[in-house]
Amino acid sequence: MNTRILFVGDDPAAFGMLSDFLENRGMAVYVLDGGRSLIRYMKRDMPSLIVLRDGSPSVQATAVLQTLHNEGHDTPVIVIGHPNDAVDAIICLELGAEDYLRMPCDPHELFARIQNVLRRRLQNGQSFLPGLGKCQLGSIALDFQAQAVTRAGHPVMLHPSLFPLLRLFVEHPLTVLSRRAIVAKLRDTPAGYSERSLDVLVWRLRQVLEPDPSLPRFIQTIRGRGYVFSPSGTGSHPADFDEPDATLQAQPASLRTDPHPQAIPL
Incomplete structure (x- = not known):
């Protein structure tokens, strides 16, 4: 199932x-x-x-x-x-x-x-569902259960510490993820993610996934906001994401003068 x-x-x-x-x-x-x-x-x-x-x-x-x-x-x-x-x-x-x-x-x-x-x-471009364990990004095949990556059928080396970050991107396609949100989600992983190390880890992922890491298409940087993952690898140029995206809409007008609904205290 x-x-x-x-x-x-x-x-x-x-x-x-x-x-x-x-x-x-x-x-x-x-x-x-x-x-x-x-x-x-x-x-x-x-x-x-x-x-x-x-x-x-x-x-x-x-x-x-x-x-x-x-x-x-x-x-x-x-x-x-x-x-x-x-x-x-x-x-x-x-x-x-x-x-x-x-x-x-x-x-x-x-x-x-x-x-x-x-x-x-x-x-809408999500080619992976949690629990399925596998994902195809163009010529690149990801198997999260086996922690394996292949390109055109040939094995590609990816350090195990990068799989949690890669999986997080794949599970949130076309969604702007702030550095703080990424670190909070991956805080308990063995790699010990931090905001300071995140850019380096993203750079390492791009070396594996991107045809040209200097012009990333799968994992794009959104200035001042974080990162966005494009499953097709043919998404818009990062500058096109500068406008607020649909997944981060403001609260409805009926709620703006009322502090409720409040988030659940953790």
Whole structure:
């Protein structure tokens, strides 16, 4: 089972029918009991998709979405919320949720929505899903489980300490990642990433991935903001990314005068 779905809600038993339905269709389903559990989980692993059951003290979808954004995560999220609350649906979508369903949720509809979200991700250039372990970048093949790289079928040497950084880029295509977010995500890896060493490690990755490391196309530097990974290797020139990107939109107008939703305190 390659597609890993993470359910988050204060009553895990309520997901029973939905999780059984998805598992019978080849998906691996895991259940967490609250927003803080989700944030801790995301520090060590990355699911294919998150399903949030909104409306409980332990799972406020707006706060969870805000925290995921602040932590630099780009994992798609589907929110299952209140039957008649259109305002919550709009706010969740503006905060980055891929979709919003209302209870009671039909398993067939949820499965179809998940398939559509993952399909859109692939069509937008993401050629790798967490759990799959392999990725193709032009003539370069990556196998994260075996920690192996080949170019046109020939082995290429890549130090094991660089695989966590490479995987992070691949899992967040076309997303601007700040140096701080990268270091926070990889802090506990054996390589001991730091903001000071990050530029050197990116340079080493470019020596392997880029046809011309002096003109990088896969891993591009965004001045004053960090790095962005282009899976096709034919993305825009880095200067074209200077405008705010769609994944880092400002809060909706309805939230600007209100300090809520606040991020989940860690």
